[in-house]
Amino acid sequence: MEVFFQQLVNGLSLGGIYALIALGYTMVYGIIELINFAHGDVYTLGTFFTLAVLTALGVSGELHGLPLIGVILLAVIVSMLLCGIVGVLIERLAYRRLRNAPRLAPLITAIGMSFILENVMQLWKGPSPVPLPDFFPNPALDVGGVSISAKSILVICLALVMMVSLQLFISKTKIGKAMRATAQDRDAAQLMGININTTIAMTFLIGSALAGAAGFVSGVYYGTTWFFNGFEAGLKAFTAAVLGGIGNIPGAMLGGFVIGLVEAIATQYIPGGQQWSNVIVFSVLVLVLIFRPAGLLGEALPEKV
Amino acid sequence: MHARNALVRLSAALVLGALAASTTPLSLGTPASAQGAQVIKIGIDLPVSGGDAAQGIPTQNGALLAISDANARHAFGPFKLEADPLDDAVAGAHDPAQGAQNVKTFVSDSSVLAMFGPFNSNVAKAEIPISNDAGLAMIAASTTNPGLTKGEDAKKLRISHPDVNTFFRVCTTDDRQGSVGASFARKFGYKKVFIVDDNETYGKGLADVFEADFKKDGGTVLGHEHLTKGQTDFKALLTKAEGLGPDLIFFGGTTVTGGGLLRKQMGDSGLKGVTYFGGDGISDATFITTAGAMATNTYYTVAAPNPAKLPSAQAFITAYKKAYNTDIGAYSANAYAAAMIEIAAIEKALKSNGGKMPTRAEVLKNIAATKNFETPIGKIGFDANGDTTAGILSLYKITNGKAEFIDQVTEGGS
Numbered sequence: 046m047e048v049f050f051q052q053l054v055n056g057l058s059l060g061g062i063y064a065l066i067a068l069g070y071t072m073v074y075g076i077i078e079l080i081n082f083a084h085g086d087v088y089t090l091g092t093f094f095t096l097a098v099l100t101a102l103g104v105s106g107e108l109h110g111l112p113l114i115g116v117i118l119l120a121v122i123v124s125m126l127l128c129g130i131v132g133v134l135i136e137r138l139a140y141r142r143l144r145n146a147p148r149l150a151p152l153i154t155a156i157g158m159s160f161i162l163e164n165v166m167q168l169w170k171g172p173s174p175v176p177l178p179d180f181f182p183n184p185a186l187d188v189g190g191v192s193i194s195a196k197s198i199l200v201i202c203l204a205l206v207m208m209v210s211l212q213l214f215i216s217k218t219k220i221g222k223a224m225r226a227t228a229q230d231r232d233a234a235q236l237m238g239i240n241i242n243t244t245i246a247m248t249f250l251i252g253s254a255l256a257g258a259a260g261f262v263s264g265v266y267y268g269t270t271w272f273f274n275g276f277e278a279g280l281k282a283f284t285a286a287v288l289g290g291i292g293n294i295p296g297a298m299l300g301g302f303v304i305g306l307v308e309a310i311a312t313q314y315i316p317g318g319q320q321w322s323n324v325i326v327f328s329v330l331v332l333v334l335i336f337r338p339a340g341l342l343g344e345a346l347p348e349k350v
Numbered sequence: 351m352h353a354r355n356a357l358v359r360l361s362a363a364l365v366l367g368a369l370a371a372s373t374t375p376l377s378l379g380t381p382a383s384a385q386g387a388q389v390i391k392i393g394i395d396l397p398v399s400g401g402d403a404a405q406g407i408p409t410q411n412g413a414l415l416a417i418s419d420a421n422a423r424h425a426f427g428p429f430k431l432e433a434d435p436l437d438d439a440v441a442g443a444h445d446p447a448q449g450a451q452n453v454k455t456f457v458s459d460s461s462v463l464a465m466f467g468p469f470n471s472n473v474a475k476a477e478i479p480i481s482n483d484a485g486l487a488m489i490a491a492s493t494t495n496p497g498l499t500k501g502e503d504a505k506k507l508r509i510s511h512p513d514v515n516t517f518f519r520v521c522t523t524d525d526r527q528g529s530v531g532a533s534f535a536r537k538f539g540y541k542k543v544f545i546v547d548d549n550e551t552y553g554k555g556l557a558d559v560f561e562a563d564f565k566k567d568g569g570t571v572l573g574h575e576h577l578t579k580g581q582t583d584f585k586a587l588l589t590k591a592e593g594l595g596p597d598l599i600f601f602g603g604t605t606v607t608g609g610g611l612l613r614k615q616m617g618d619s620g621l622k623g624v625t626y627f628g629g630d631g632i633s634d635a636t637f638i639t640t641a642g643a644m645a646t647n648t649y650y651t652v653a654a655p656n657p658a659k660l661p662s663a664q665a666f667i668t669a670y671k672k673a674y675n676t677d678i679g680a681y682s683a684n685a686y687a688a689a690m691i692e693i694a695a696i697e698k699a700l701k702s703n704g705g706k707m708p709t710r711a712e713v714l715k716n717i718a719a720t721k722n723f724e725t726p727i728g729k730i731g732f733d734a735n736g737d738t739t740a741g742i743l744s745l746y747k748i749t750n751g752k753a754e755f756i757d758q759v760t761e762g763g764s
Contacts, residue, residue: 048589048590048593051589051593052586052589052590055585055586055589056586058585059583059585059586163441167442172399172400172401172403172439172442173400173401173403173404173442173606173636173639173640174401174606174610174611174636174639174640176614176639176640176642179642179643183618192620194618196618267582267583267611267614267615268614268642269611269614269640271401271442272442273441273442273580274582276580277580277581277582278582308583308586309585309586309589312575312586312587312590313586313589313590317574317575317576318575318590319546319575319576319577319578319581319586319587320549320575320576320577320578322578322586323578
């Protein structure tokens with residue numbers, strides 16, 4: 046039984062990272078119905094920004110107390126801010142002028158942006174895996190034989206905090222209201238005096254900043270990164286967003302955790318399960334979509350005319 | 351209007367191109383065909399970018415050194431020997447489709463008489479049918495999967511000419527590497543192993559042999575799992591392994607297919623103190639940088655002798671250091687030996703052809719007939735399958751970020 050709970054911890058930690066990335070996918074899709082394939086690479090960029098902050102601060106060994114909190118805050122904020130800016134730039138340079146183009150054009154552009162980011166990162170940090178300094182002390186909490194490491198707690202808590210604040214932001218603030226209005230009907234929102242460009246840029250800023258936060262926790266959790274990191278993580282996070290109901294924020298979160306858990310449990314309980322873990326994840330996706338085509342928490346909306 | 355403009359531009363470009371083509375031979379003063387005939391090329395196919403570069407570059411350097419040595423002593427008379435190096439890594443890792451494409455490039459260039467490479471077994475699997483079809487001899491320094499040369503698997507690769515072998519290697523095979531690894535592990539007292547491989551030709555092949563031999567030597571195999579391509583999270587897998595209580599984790603695969611990250615993440619699990627064992631796929635500097643502090647307490651085998659221990663290799667080691675200003679890699683000396691064999695075969699073919707450009711078939715025949723050929727790694731000959739008759743395996747251990755030579759085993763007759 047301990048093993049089962051241990052796998053729950055593993056699955057939730059992995060799922061937390063997927064969930065943070067999935068939030069960005071789902072926000073962008075919700076507002077402009079674009080699958081932003083460059084999003085996974087913005088996440089990788091977040092790991093590199095974290096690395097750059099740690100290098101600039103000269104962090105090399107384990108930190109404690111105030112310096113630890115200071116470094117965490119600085120790394121999270123810088124990584125989120127820079128990723129947010131990158132996201133806004135991508136929207137401004139690549140997607141905005143295609144907003145009224147046929148759907149396929151922005152989709153292909155997104156794939157192109159993904160390639161550009163990957164290659165820029167390869168030029169910047171080289172094509173091999175890059176280690177991050179291991180500054181985060183990792184005492185494990187022992188709960189009845191299940192060890193919950195401080196890093197796992199960090200990942201899960203950060204993911205939950207981010208989701209709750211995002212949900213509050215969207216439901217309680219004026220900008221959030223503008224986002225919801227734009228998502229519902231862009232033209233009508235514009236007629237009501239909402240600045241569409243600012244609202245969409247804001248969506249990219251927040252979504253990409255969340256990818257930056259995911260990049261930070263993944264850098265701490267795995268202690269390593271490389272330029273191609275975002276490909277698989279992005280694919281899984283996208284799957285998580287679809288599983289939870291794309292466009293739905295708690296859904297993206299739920300989807301991320303479900304995928305992380307399914308992967309961990311499949312690895313544990315199926316003989317030779319590791320190689321089947323992806324097959325099982327995607328089978329779950331197919332099954333859910335058969336019975337709930339809009340995803341776990343998604344609402345079936347009538348097609349917009 | 352637009353279309354017409356484009357048409358005008360296109361035709362102008364065509365005219366210019368035609369002019370350029372017709373003036374080039376004139377300005378050089380020699381016919382293009384004679385110009386081409388002065389060069390003999392050896393194609394080199396290795397992964398030289400991405401995580402694999404840590405293995406690919408030192409291997410490529412070994413072959414390049416042999417080629418520049420041959421040019422220095424004017425081995426080919428009027429012909430100049432050139433290397434044609436291509437990269438088979440795509441998105442940071444070796445790629446069979448890219449390797450196959452590279453071999454097609456070599457085949458279409460009539461001045462390429464032989465090729466060196468590839469580095470990885472799954473790439474070789476994609477390349478052998480093409481080289482077999484074209485009759486282009488290839489020698490590899492490090493591809494250890496037995497199915498490339500032996501038995502039914504090898505026959506299936508020789509599609510166009512089932513009775514002709516074009517693939518040779520100067521390293522021994524994984525049926526040897528895996529069983530030597532297993533017997534070392536048992537000798538050191540490890541009893542319970544958990545095996546992980548990357549599900550590639552090389553990694554799975556090696557892990558399967560290790561599993562069979564570890565059992566045969568009286569050990570227990572607790573489990574054998576295969577990774578998925580691109581996987582970066584191994585925590586669930588390690589929890590599963592931990593629950594079984596292994597005293598050894600064996601990894602079949604390379605550093606970039608998961609070998610480095612798996613070892614690193616063992617540090618965050620209950621398997622922190624458990625020994626790690628692998629094959630030549632993790633015998634590179636990237637493994638140590640990827641695994642970080644966890645690289646320590648890792649054993650790996652290499653399908654090559656330790657050149658530092660061989661009197662015949664000392665001159666090569668010095669020359670390599672002088673040429674590239676670094677120490678040799680695990681397969682540099684093997685690469686040098688493989689290129690030497692190809693150069694000697696071309697030289698012999700030139701002589702018997704009266705100094706005229708030899709054919710690929712003549713070069714292939716000479717390579718296949720190699721017996722007792724002196725190289726820095728000892729005397730090499732090829733058996734009917736194209737495998738070396740002198741297979742030496744060595745064992746290394748990483749302690750505090752440095753790999754140290756432990757022991758070596760010489761193939762006894764088989």
